[in-house]
Amino acid sequence: MSTADRGPLRLGTRRSLMAMTQSQQVADALTERTGHAVELVGVTTEGDVSKALLAQIGGTGVFVNALRDRLLAGEVDFAVHSLKDLPTGSADGIALAATPPRDDPRDALCGPCKLADLPRGARVGTGSPRRVAQLRAMRPDLDVVAIRGNADTRLRKVADGELDAVVLAHAGLRRIGRLDAVAEVFDPDQMLPAPGQGSLALECRADRADLRALLGTVDDPVTRACVTAERTVLAVLEGGCSAPVGTYAAEVEQELHLTAAVAAIDGGRQIRLSASGHPDDAERLGRDLAHRLLAQGADQLMGERD
Ligand SMILES: NCc1[nH]cc(CCC(=O)O)c1CC(=O)O
Incomplete structure (x- = not known):
């Protein structure tokens, strides 16, 4: 049949x-x-x-x-x-x-103000080591709190005053109709998204x-090329969605641009590299970039836990 x-x-x-x-x-x-x-x-x-x-x-x-x-x-x-x-x-x-076709891949801060305007020691919730590491790199004074639960549950912790802010994926917030909660959308230069996010x-x-x-x-072949490059980085680094690995790929005029970073969970050190190539070579682009990250000590950084 x-x-x-x-x-x-x-x-x-x-x-x-x-x-x-x-x-x-x-x-x-x-x-x-x-x-x-x-x-x-x-x-x-x-x-x-x-x-x-x-x-x-x-x-x-x-x-x-x-x-x-x-x-x-x-x-x-x-x-x-x-x-x-x-x-x-x-x-x-x-x-x-x-x-x-991919939705917005970026992370968003949900709270009363932008990250730079949060008071010293503000409590910011996220369960993701990638977000923890990049938040601490930008604002070492923050009290980063491990949370989980669906996006609505996390937003409620801000509304209830239990947390000052939370970091969530823009794409997910859009899908549940909660873009109203977004105070700042992080540029990939500040916070690299998770491989495949959005x-x-x-x-x-x-x-x-x-x-x-x-x-x-x-x-969508463009999305496929981007996420193939991003996920290949993660695969070579042997990290899952819990690894402190951020990536971002975009296709501009038939050229695939890929950036990837591995960050120490304390935010103290980060290795960040970029490469470009043909979209048909997305997998090789991701693999080569991951090997360059490893050559600079990525596995050692990923192994550091606090
Ligand atoms: N692990 C949970 C998860 N899986 C996908 C998304 C967001 C939507 C997306 O990336 O497509 C989320 C929530 C979040 O990270 O805020």
Whole structure:
């Protein structure tokens, strides 16, 4: 039976507002391009129920594995993930069928004022070692507090006065309709985003050529090249989403520009390098840059924990 005979395509998604919103956007884009109806199937993942800090459980696919299990069992046709939550290694039997056009990849400060105007010793929440390291590099006086929970929960801690500010992904805030909370959007020169931040990933079973072609209609090759370069840096450095690794790639006039940094968690030292090349060589660009970072001591910096 071909895909067209099966009724609506079943899209597996996490149940959070952010996940549901981004999945519905993908569903609408697919229906517009292909005429296929798409229905959302909510799936609870380990990352949604575990209380552990992401820095401890992250990088191992806690937001992803349950969705992949549903794909392999044939219970859903494809899954939509935040690309930043995908482990860098490939998964048996699973294909990355599309990366739709990327949303804003930058991080945002949510609070009463810009970072420079926060009082000395202000309490700023984030669970990400990458954000911790870069925040401390800019403002060593801050009290950086480890938090987790969905974006709404984190914003509530600011509203309740428990924290002075939190750092969140601009893309996620836009998806949950909370750009009103943003006081400052960090330029990548100040804070390099996580590899793949702001991008989505559509996965399906590798043996479903029909689906891969159908999902490919929403793929954006520029996004694919950028996130390939970024994720290759992370893969070579063997870090997950919990590693203090920031990257940013952009394509300008058919040239791919990539910047990557590894930062000590105390903000004391950072190694930051850039390279450019052809978008078709995205993987090599990422690999070469990662090896240059390692040659300058990146692995030693990543190993330093406080
Ligand atoms: N790990 C949680 C997560 N996964 C993706 C996003 C944001 C949206 C995106 O990057 O696409 C977030 C929240 C955050 O970092 O603020």
